[in-house]
Amino acid sequence: MIGYIAGTLTTIAFAPQLLKALKTKSTKDVSLLMLICSTSGMALWLVHGYLIHDNALVIANFISVSLAFSLLVYKMKNEY
């Protein structure tokens, strides 16, 4: 049970960050390296989940990598 709550919280954590970025149109203080580490790490968790046939890992990381990648693209478009 604690694991499910933990998983939900860490999976959706980037949602408020993405909404904030879209609202303020500012991502200056958000670290590019943090987004690169998060996106690539979550993508690898997804691959790992697929390889070990763990649907929970695949679904959770599909959501979180989508949020993190959107934020990364938005920051790149916004600043570079």
Add this chain to the structure above:
Amino acid sequence: MIGYIAGTLTTIAFAPQLLKALKTKSTKDVSLLMLICSTSGMALWLVHGYLIHDNALVIANFISVSLAFSLLVYKMKNEY
């Protein structure tokens, strides 16, 4: 192997974000709700790891919750 790389990346992701915040002294664009979700989620992962006697989960989340909590405290001190 992919799991270890994924774990390392997602565990240390907040390190560059914390360093950036300390350097620029600005955390305006970093979402408070994102930090609250991350910190509480990682803390619960740590508890979950302790309950199921999984050292990898405990160690990884001890590092990531320390980084996320430091960032949360720094943002609160900086802005409120």
